[in-house]
Amino acid sequence: MSLPERLFFVDTTLREGEQFASARFTSTQRLAIAEMLDAFGVEYIELTSPAASPQSARDLATIARRGLRARILTHIRCHMADARLAVEHGAQGANLLFATSEPLRTVSHGRSLDEILAEAQQVITYLRDHDVEVRFSCEDSFRTDLADLIRIYRAVETMGVQRIGLADTVGIATPRQVYEVVSAVRAEVTCDIEFHGHNDSGCAVANTFCAYEAGATHLDVTVLGIGERNGIASLSGMIARIASVDPDRVRRYRLDLLPKIDETVATMLGIEIPFNQCITSPTAFHHKAGMHTKAVLADPRSYEVLDPNLFGRQRTIAIAHRLVGWHAVAERARELGITLSEAQARAAAARIKALGDEHDLDGAMIDEILYSYAE
Ligand SMILES: CC(=O)SCCNC(=O)CCNC(=O)[C@H](O)C(C)(C)COP(=O)(O)OP(=O)(O)OC[C@H]1O[C@@H](n2cnc3c(N)ncnc32)[C@H](O)[C@@H]1OP(=O)(O)O
Numbered sequence: 001m002s003l004p005e006r007l008f009f010v011d012t013t014l015r016e017g018e019q020f021a022s023a024r025f026t027s028t029q030r031l032a033i034a035e036m037l038d039a040f041g042v043e044y045i046e047l048t049s050p051a052a053s054p055q056s057a058r059d060l061a062t063i064a065r066r067g068l069r070a071r072i073l074t075h076i077r078c079h080m081a082d083a084r085l086a087v088e089h090g091a092q093g094a095n096l097l098f099a100t101s102e103p104l105r106t107v108s109h110g111r112s113l114d115e116i117l118a119e120a121q122q123v124i125t126y127l128r129d130h131d132v133e134v135r136f137s138c139e140d141s142f143r144t145d146l147a148d149l150i151r152i153y154r155a156v157e158t159m160g161v162q163r164i165g166l167a168d169t170v171g172i173a174t175p176r177q178v179y180e181v182v183s184a185v186r187a188e189v190t191c192d193i194e195f196h197g198h199n200d201s202g203c204a205v206a207n208t209f210c211a212y213e214a215g216a217t218h219l220d221v222t223v224l225g226i227g228e229r230n231g232i233a234s235l236s237g238m239i240a241r242i243a244s245v246d247p248d249r250v251r252r253y254r255l256d257l258l259p260k261i262d263e264t265v266a267t268m269l270g271i272e273i274p275f276n277q278c279i280t281s282p283t284a285f286h287h288k289a290g291m292h293t294k295a296v297l298a299d300p301r302s303y304e305v306l307d308p309n310l311f312g313r314q315r316t317i318a319i320a321h322r323l324v325g326w327h328a329v330a331e332r333a334r335e336l337g338i339t340l341s342e343a344q345a346r347a348a349a350a351r352i353k354a355l356g357d358e359h360d361l362d363g364a365m366i367d368e369i370l371y372s373y374a375e
């Protein structure tokens with residue numbers, strides 16, 4: 001199965017990611033993150049609004065001047081004061097948003113759709129006059145009436161934006177719904193489409209992938225998926241999702257840098273890489289149960305849809321536990337230079353299982369058992 005060719009990652013670790021509970025990146029850390037993402041090859045890096053704090057504004061200017069290959073975006077309200085700050089601090093692109101759903105229109109900003117469009121016209125014109133790439137997003141798109149969404153996107157396209165954005169701000173959308181809504185919008189505009197999906201109900205990666213299949217060109221991600229509440233689609237998650245369907249789509253990225261990127265940001269946040277993180281979790285390529293290890297030893301593709309070597313990772317096979325099988329035991333014996341008959345390997349596996357029922361095991365204990373067959 002091949003996937004659409006137009007694919008751009010908008011990494012928003014330095015904006016959405018800064019909204020994560022334990023994030024407070026220093027200027028040095030912000031720059032380090034931007035440089036790692038640039039080396040990886042993301043096409044866009046989104047930074048916190050320069051209106052957010054004086055240091056955020058200074059860091060936007062520093063990173064925008066750095067000469068990175070990635071385009072430096074800032075995420076701002078659809079507001080002239082914010083737009084002026086974006087221009088003054090050298091942002092190459094502005095990701096504008098306005099909440100359009102009924103619940104958010106009421107409590108977030110109180111504007112009608114007509115008022116939103118009037119403000120958008122002024123801000124978009126100003127930014128385009130200053131050569132800034134503009135994206136306009138309807139915050140909370142999936143609780144916004146589809147007719148309202150289409151009306152707004154058509155209007156802002158006429159105003160000159162390069163891209164429109166759909167955001168599942170509260171993580172409520174289902175993959176099928178994302179596919180349908182993005183397809184409907186795709187049919188109404190010719191500009192690029194960005195998608196931003198939250199993970200409140202566990203669908204961030206699935207929804208972002210469905211948006212891509214339906215015609216979204218720009219996919220929002222953060223390192224480890226950090227963001228407000230429990231975050232958005234992770235960079236590793238999207239790479240895994242796409243690579244397992246169509247590896248050609250992601251060959252242009254420095255995939256081997258992913259483990260280092262995730263590890264560095266996790267350390268900055270004071271957290272571990274989550275056990276279920278695609279690609280970079282310590283156990284992402286770890287095989288344990290006997291039926292799995294037998295097959296993986298014969299052909300890793302049996303239980304691996306991704307090749308760990310692509311990401312600078314190595315597979316590991318666990319044998320110090322009671323779910324072990326004789327094939328894995330025989331393989332470990334071979335590594336130690338001991339040749340076991342099938343009967344011996346089965347007997348050794350049975351011994352390991354019995355011991356594993358009694359207490360925790362480690363590699364040294366298993367090797368000791370195997371050496372006893374060499375005597
Ligand atoms: C779903 C998301 O993640 S959206 C991105 C969220 N990002 C941020 O909030 C960035 C960090 N935020 C901040 O530093 C501050 O909220 C600021 C600087 C942006 C604004 O701070 P304040 O002026 O103190 O306002 P406050 O945050 O309390 O309220 C938001 C204001 O923005 C207005 N507003 C909200 N959304 C928008 C929008 N999309 N476009 C224009 N104005 C908006 C609200 O009406 C309110 O204006 P008011 O002061 O006239 O009532």
Ligand SMILES: O=C(O)CCC(=O)C(=O)O
Pocket residue numbers: 016075095096097137138139140165166167168169170196198
């Ligand atoms: O600007 C956007 O498209 C996304 C903003 C955001 O973080 C959200 O809606 O969750």
Ligand SMILES: [Zn+2]
Pocket residue numbers: 016169196198227228232
């Ligand atoms: Zn968000």
